[in-house]
Amino acid sequence: MELSLQTGTVAGRTVLRVTGEIDVYTAPELRQRLLALIERGDGDGAPPPVRHLVIDLSKVEFLDSTGLGVLVGGLKRLRALGGTLVLVCAQARILKIFQITGLDGIFTIVPTEEAAVAAEPAAEDSTGDQSAPPATDR
Amino acid sequence: MELSLQTGTVAGRTVLRVTGEIDVYTAPELRQRLLALIERGDGDGAPPPVRHLVIDLSKVEFLDSTGLGVLVGGLKRLRALGGTLVLVCAQARILKIFQITGLDGIFTIVPTEEAAVAAEPAAEDSTGDQSAPPATDR
Amino acid sequence: MPTVRLGFSPAPAHVRTARLVAVAVARRAGVPEELLDEVRLAVGEACSRAVALHQLYHRKELVDVEMTDGPRFTVRVHDRGPAESRADALPDPVELVAHSEDIVTAEPFPAATVAVGMGLALLTGLVDDLEVTPSPDGTGTSVRMSWPIA
Amino acid sequence: MPTVRLGFSPAPAHVRTARLVAVAVARRAGVPEELLDEVRLAVGEACSRAVALHQLYHRKELVDVEMTDGPRFTVRVHDRGPAESRADALPDPVELVAHSEDIVTAEPFPAATVAVGMGLALLTGLVDDLEVTPSPDGTGTSVRMSWPIA
């Protein structure tokens, strides 16, 4: 299964929903999408850059170290910009990969998208994705 | 997909329904089953050997020359015993394999199980699989 | 240099692996979807033939499959059968049927020579660009097939 | 002699083919179903690592994967990276993260050295029987992994 990426919102927060395999072959696509969300230009009606991002890995079937590397890159970039990244994942076989590498100590990982919003309230979300409606889209 | 073999009856005729891939790996299993049907001992309540056989290939996903070889073996054996073999197949990609090899001139191939019975009436079916009920099981 | 190379011990189970790999590599190389069934069947036949020859002549070496990208997607299957197994005279499947052994022989699949002949006949009818030649190093034969890339 | 041998040009797309083949061969070899996810991930990591090293050092050779049946199912992945890439000191992923480049660098995936280190760390945590050694012929490294057969 190839990678498929969809953006949505949950409680006003931007969510990137990932389906399929994140591996050495598809990781560049995920990286590109993260870059586009975080670095996109502000103005001319374009949505503002995302600072508080949720990545939903619930439908990820395979994740390798290259995929981990891209997630780590996204986390570091967001933190450098004063933002947050929360991962959504409840699958044991994917969680195991974070545990083995010790990266579960670096990422905030929650089981549902709803829990993601509670985990990082982002009260100072003035630079958030305000083009998104406050209600969830699911 | 592995091979799966089911026997049934259509209008009193024994049908072997094949699902999956008939290839160099699974052909021996098909061969064994054909042998068992054609050569099985008569008596002690065991069903009599089959002389008029229908092989339904409708759910075959892959057929290679090894599979063709087994079907040819079955045809020759049945003919030597005064029996008949009819193949059921309507899939273009499987039919193509019979056409390419010229074996469509050797086998009787019909699109449905019902047509199989009409194709080889087998009026002299005294050695047929009489343990089977006259009605179809589908 | 090939893009992907697969070697497998001459056992029927591995022929499926070879088919799977060939289709995955052909698809990524850009072979049109409607030709992938042909690639699957042809590579399977060439590999089954090689397995049958290795079994017939008790050769334990791996069967070797090479896949190379563009300008056409090219697959080469090398066996270690003796040179006599070359397709000098292409067999006629209907003839082969006439001479094939009975279903009751105890062999695990129809006499290897018949299977080999039938497979070659199928390959010939199936693949436009097909060549069966003695291997460059003098041992066995090579089946070379190619398909266009979209 | 290995049962199945796969060589592929050092491109990320072929890592998927290697994973697919490893799982198919492991299953047929009798590796328990519950270990197949581990085989898939581990072989993928070892192959991604080899691809990253080949790309880093501009080596065009095929990455070589050998799979051997019983008493354990053993996979060996050979790369042609220089000897320095040996896992003398196993990297700590958390450390690697601290030193990794920013997401904004233009590279197609995170700096190859980071990917290689992260992959090795994952492999080490994942596979009980793992060994990373210089290749017998002195070029590159070999990752050897094995799993029980039911």
Ligand SMILES: Nc1ncnc2c1ncn2[C@@H]1O[C@H](COP(=O)(O)OP(=O)(O)O)[C@@H](O)[C@H]1O
């Ligand atoms: N044509 C094929 N060639 C190679 N491997 C295959 C093929 N079909 C299936 N496989 C592999 O064999 C394994 C089992 O296939 P499957 O169809 O599920 O049957 P089974 O589980 O009964 O062996 C899978 O891991 C799959 O990747």
Ligand SMILES: Nc1ncnc2c1ncn2[C@@H]1O[C@H](COP(=O)(O)OP(=O)(O)O)[C@@H](O)[C@H]1O
């Ligand atoms: N993990 C994998 N490793 C190797 N080949 C794969 C893998 N997953 C899929 N494939 C092969 O790649 C081909 C395409 O896979 P698929 O999941 O349908 O995505 P796509 O069609 O978008 O490439 C299939 O022929 C399949 O055999």
